[in-house]
Structures are given as structure tokens and as C-alpha cells.
Amino acid sequence: MGSKSVQIPTPDGVVDAVVAFPSGDGPFPAVILYMDAFGVRPVLHDMADTIADDGFYVLLPNVFYRSGPAPLFDTSDLLSDEGRNAVFAQAMPMIRELTTERALRDAAAYLDFLAAQPEAADGTVGVTGYCLGGRLAVRTAAAFPDRIGAVASFHAGGLVTDEDDSPHLGLAAAKAEFYFAHAEHDHSMTPAQVAQLEEALDAAGLEYLSEVYEGTQHGFTMSDSSVYDPVGLERHWRHLLELFERRLAG
16 A cells, blocks of 8 residues: 655645555545544544555545645644644634635545546545535535545534535535434534434435434544544444445445
8 A cells, every 4th residue: 555645736726635545556446535624634644544455546635725734733632622622723714714615626626636547446436524524525525416426424513504505405416325423422513403414315315324423522533632432433434434345446
């Protein structure tokens, strides 16, 4: 298995990103891994490597590139609640800056990059996202329905809002199969909002599985964080890799 740093031009600048890929000649089914709010860092490199080791060509972009190249934060103290909250406060302006329009311009650039790589197979792309990245994954699937075949979203917040462009409202345009893993304790995705999301998925006629991981908090997949849940992480890997193997790898 290997990895490399890449630069992806967009209408707003150049995205710094990492690509992880299996050994061998390929081509391999392509996957976009959308980061959480704490940015591209070693734990996400490791997650990209795990997906690549299962046979996929994985793109991990720094979605906050408008603020500079990764790393943008000191994430050495995410294991304390105080450190985690401090980094989140730094990230909030960047999250607000990443409007739907900007995020979808970026997504188009990511998909075009993957389509141009000889190591990436033709066909639909898989997307997985965490926290903020789960929201980006859903938006990408809705905006590019013919290019996205499988979507996994983990402890994503803001999938259901009162805004006109709430992510759940775009699901009618999507064609992918979805997997959602919600944290039991997450003020950004309440039980009522989970129910609304599932109603939208049903109305769109999409194939999906939506689950609440008991006892978990928002961010539970991140092993460098104070809310890490190892059982939840392993459950996440089972569902994520099975989805991609079935829908992308034929």
C-alpha cells in the first residue's frame, strides 16, 4: 500500500490532499474521505490507509484549504474535553465559511481529479464523512447523483435543519445507497432530526440503513479524541467496508 500528497485546483484555490492506494496496478474503486471539523491529521491518514488496504483508491482532501494547508490546528490535546472544545472554537469560522456553493465546487474538483487518475477505476465513487464530513458526503451525493454510488455518514451534525438548503432536502435527487451511524448523545442530530432524515430517505425511495450507536457521543470514531468509542469504531468499519465492497467493488 502507498500514499502521496497531491494538489487539486479549484475555482477558489488549490486543495492540499492525500491519496492512499493499494499495492498493485489497479485500477481501484475510488473513495472520497471527508474529514471532521478538526481537520486532516494522523488519525485520518490512518483511516484512509485502512480503506485503501481493503482495495480502494482514497482521496482525503483538506476542505479548509481556503484558510491554509493542513494541519491548521494543534490537535495534540483532543483527548481532553478542554482541548477538543478549544480546537472546535478555532474551526467554527472555517465551517461557516464553507458554504454549500463552495463545498459543491470543491466536490466537483475532487470528482474530476479522481476521474483523471489511471489508478482510479471508472464507475461510481464512494464517499464517507465524519462530523462535518458526513454533511458534505450527503450534499455531494445529492449534487452528483450519477457519480456517487455509496455514501456513509458517521456522527454527522446538521443533516436536518430549518434552512432552505438543509442536506436532507436534497436527498430526492440522490441515487446512492446510504449508511448513517448517529451518536446517541448528539445535540447536533437529535432523535427528532434522525426521524426527519429517515422520512426524507423513505420519501426519496433510497436504499439505506440508519442506526443510532448506543452510549456514544458526537465524534465517537476518532481515536485521538476524548469521545472515542472503540466498539463504535469497529462497528463503523464493518458497515463502511461492507458497503463499499458491495456497491463499488462489484
